[in-house]
Amino acid sequence: MLIVFGGLPGTGKTTIAQKLANKLAAIYIRIDSLEQAIVRAGISQTDMGPAGYFAGYAVAADNLRLGLTVIADSVNSLSLTRDAWNNVALEAGVRIVEVELICTNTAEHRQRIDSRTADIPGHALPNWKGVLERQYESWNRDHIVVDTAIVSASDAVNRIIENLPAMLPPLYDEIGSTYCTTRRADPAITAELARLINIQSDSRFLDVACGTGSYACALAALGGHWHGIDISEVMLKQAAEQNSNIEWKKAGVDALPFSAGFFDGAVCSLAIHHFPDLIRPFQEIWRVLSQGHFVIFTAFPEQMQNYWLCHYFPEMMRRSIEKMPSRESVIGALQCAGFEIESIQPFHITKQLQDLFLYSGKEHPLFYFDPTIRANISSFAALCTEEELQKGLSSLRSDLDSGQFLNVSQRYSSSHGDYAYVIANKRDRA
Numbered sequence: 192m193l194i195v196f197g198g199l200p201g202t203g204k205t206t207i208a209q210k211l212a213n214k215l216a217a218i219y220i221r222i223d224s225l226e227q228a229i230v231r232a233g234i235s236q237t238d239m240g241p242a243g244y245f246a247g248y249a250v251a252a253d254n255l256r257l258g259l260t261v262i263a264d265s266v267n268s269l270s271l272t273r274d275a276w277n278n279v280a281l282e283a284g285v286r287i288v289e290v291e292l293i294c295t296n297t298a299e300h301r302q303r304i305d306s307r308t309a310d311i312p313g314h315a316l317p318n319w320k321g322v323l324e325r326q327y328e329s330w331n332r333d334h335i336v337v338d339t340a341i342v343s344a345s346d347a348v349n350r351i352i353e354n355l356p357a358m359l360p361p362l363y364d365e366i367g368s369t370y371c372t373t374r375r376a377d378p379a380i381t382a383e384l385a386r387l388i389n390i391q392s393d394s395r396f397l398d399v400a401c402g403t404g405s406y407a408c409a410l411a412a413l414g415g416h417w418h419g420i421d422i423s424e425v426m427l428k429q430a431a432e433q434n435s436n437i438e439w440k441k442a443g444v445d446a447l448p449f450s451a452g453f454f455d456g457a458v459c460s461l462a463i464h465h466f467p468d469l470i471r472p473f474q475e476i477w478r479v480l481s482q483g484h485f486v487i488f489t490a491f492p493e494q495m496q497n498y499w500l501c502h503y504f505p506e507m508m509r510r511s512i513e514k515m516p517s518r519e520s521v522i523g524a525l526q527c528a529g530f531e532i533e534s535i536q537p538f539h540i541t542k543q544l545q546d547l548f549l550y551s552g553k554e555h556p557l558f559y560f561d562p563t564i565r566a567n568i569s570s571f572a573a574l575c576t577e578e579e580l581q582k583g584l585s586s587l588r589s590d591l592d593s594g595q596f597l598n599v600s601q602r603y604s605s606s607h608g609d610y611a612y613v614i615a616n617k618r619d620r621a
Contacts, residue, residue: 192260192261192285192286192287192288193251193255193260193261193263193276193279193280193283193285193286193287193288194211194217194260194261194262194263194287194288194289194290194351195262195263195267195273195276195287195288195289195290196208196262196263196264196265196267196290196291196292197265197266197267197268197273197289197290197291197292197330198266198267198291198292198293199266199268199293199294199300199322199325199327200266200304200316200317200322200325201294201300201303201304201307201322202292202293202294202300202339203292203294203303203339203344203347204264204265204266204292205221205223205264205310206344207292207337207339207344207347207348207351208221208262208263208264209264210344210345210348211262211348211351211352212262214348214352215260215262215352216260217259217260217261217262218251218254218259218260218261218262219262219264220247220250220251220261220262220263220264221264221265222243222244222247222263222264222265222266223243223264223265223311223314224311225243225246225247225250226239226242226243227311227312227313227314229242229243229246230313231313236315241272243265244265244272244275247263247265248275248276248279251263251276251279251283252279252282252283255279255280255283255285256283256513263276266325266327268325268326268327268328269326269328270328270331273289273330276289281574281576282506282510282576283510284510284511284513284514284573284574286362288334288335288355288358289330289332289334289335290334290335290336290337290351291330291334291335291336291337292336292337292339292347293336293337293338293339293340294338294339294340295338295340295341296340296341299340300322300340301319304316304317304318304319304322305318305319333358334358335350335351335354335358337350337351361422361423361424361425362423362465362569362573363402363421363423363425363426363569364423364424364425364426366566366567366569366572366573367402367403367423367425367426367429367567368425369563369566369567370402370403370426370429370567371403371405371429371433372563372567373547373563373564373567374402374403374405374546374547374548374567375405375545375546375547376405376406376408376409376545376546377544377545377546378409378545379541379543379544380406380460380488380538380546381406381409381410381413383538383612384406384410384458384460384486384488384612385410385413385414387484387486387612387614388456388457388458388483388484388486389456389483389484390410390413390414390415390456391414391415391455392414392415393415393416394414394415394416394455394456394483395415395416395417395418395453395454395455396410396415396416396417396418396454396455396456396457396458397417397418397419397420397447397449397454397456397457397458397476397479398410398417398418398419398420398457398458398459398460399420399444399457399458399459399462399472399476400420400421400422400444400459400460400462400463400465400466401419401420401421401426401427401430401439402421402423402426402430402462403426403429403430403433404419404426404427404429404430404431404433404434404437404439405433405546406458406460407419407430407434407437408430408433408434408437410458411434411436411437415455415456417437417438418437418438418439418440418449418454419437419438419439419440420439420440420441420442420444420447420448421439421441421442422441422442422443423441424441427439427440427441444466444471444472444475444476445468445471445472445475446475447475447476447478447479449479450479451478451479452479452480452481453479453481454479454480454481454483455480455481455482455483456480456483456484456485456486457476457479457480457483457484457485457486458485458486458487458488459476459485459486459487459488459489460487460488461488461489461490461548463487463489463516463521464489464514464515464516465569469516469520469521469524470524470527470528473485473524473525473527473528473530474527474528474529476528477528477529477530477617480617481617482617482618483616483617484533484614484615484616484617485525485530485614485615485616485617486612486613486614486615487521487612487613487615488538488610488611488612488613489515489516489521489610489611489613490515490549490550490609490610490611491515491516491517491518491521491611492512492513492515492517493517493518493607494605494607494608494609494610494611495508495511495512495515495550496512497603497604497605497607497609498549498550498553498603498609499553499599499600499602499603500549500550500559501603502599502602502603503583503584503586503587504575504579504580504583505579506575506576506579507570507571507574507575507576507579507580507583508570510570510574511549511570511574518535518611521613522613525613525615529617530615530616530617531615531616531617531618532613532614532615532616533614533615533616534614535611535612535613535614536608536611536612536614537607537608537609537610537611538608538609538610538611538612539608539609540553540554540609540610541554542554542555547564547567547568548568549568549570550609550610551564552564553600553609556587556591556596557591559571559584559587560584560587560588565580
């Protein structure tokens with residue numbers, strides 16, 4: 192997550208941003224510090240231009256790609272810089288929250304400006320006249336606003352934290368409204384999941400991060416008592432419309448609303464890359480299982496590097512691959528949670544695939560020209576810029592027309608599978 196502060200000098204940005212970074216254990220980036228470092232390197236303040244901001248964008252991007260939360264502290268007074276921070280988040284494949292600090296008490300604001308002393312050597316602070324004359328554009332999108340004239344720094348931090356969930360709705364609340372139109376349970380995947388968890392009519396099963404519940408519904412038709420959990424109300428509404436007999440619950444994967452040993456098996460399909468962490472969710476799944484299998488259907492980064500999509504949409508795929516847990520991290524997290532790894536089975540895309548997820552168009556490249564299909568694939572919906580999309584589709588169209596696509600796809604062929612089933616087991620220790 193990227194949290195970007197903005198506000199005129201004297202509104203309390205640095206104090207509050209630092210307190211928030213400390214509370215969230217986040218990386219803290221201060222543009223003033225970067226600019227003064229550049230000045231000490233021999234660049235005059237008058238020649239600075241946007242150099243400090245560009246350095247901040249780069250440092251933020253590096254840390255976001257490591258999966259760290261970053262807090263950026265600057266005046267951020269222009270739509271130009273705010274848009275640039277948004278692009279940093281988009282390119283790193285993370286969510287962004289923008290925070291504006293204001294001080295509506297003019298006398299209080301001026302007193303802060305007049306009494307401040309620089310905490311960075313050589314940093315020239317603006318006077319009150321400079322603050323009043325500073326170009327400061329109005330914000331044109333939803334953001335958190337905190338008036339530091341009426342709340343303390345500690346209260347401001349708490350208010351920001353309280354508002355984060357509202358500013359960061361579940362991804363699929365934003366992109367999942369048409370999910371059922373193209374994301375249907377594939378019969379072959381359903382049959383294999385049923386075999387791997389050993390469905391029994393009198394057993395209870397959990398679909399973790401169930402989305403619209405297509406696989407829970409398909410598996411329930413084969414037997415067992417099924418439950419599904421997800422954090423997206425949009426997805427759960429579609430799930431309930433498919434099958435009202437399954438118990439659907441809104442819940443996070445790190446705090447499952449079930450008693451210990453409640454289930455006999457669990458599945459999780461194409462969702463673990465959305466988890467902020469693997470160990471805690473896997474520990475929760477282990478807790479709610481009495482015994483039996485936990486089956487994950489996912490893709491590993493090394494498999495995704497062999498998708499021909501990497502040729503046409505390289506930045507989108509880079510971001511997607513960075514978000515996918517590696518084979519080693521999945522195995523390690525499962526074992527840390529108490530599971531035994533029974534096996535890992537490769538899955539190869541076929542022309543008959545009915546669930547149109549990311550690489551479903553491996554044998555049907557024309558799929559990717561359909562905006563409805565793309566809208567229900569999170570990589571295209573959340574990680575692909577419009578510029579890259581149009582460029583990639585144009586190149587794909589050209590290669591299909593010329594016959595060059597066959598050569599491209601053959602270069603990316605692999606015998607290691609396109610996706611994988613990870614079969615973990617909780618032994619009966621009674």
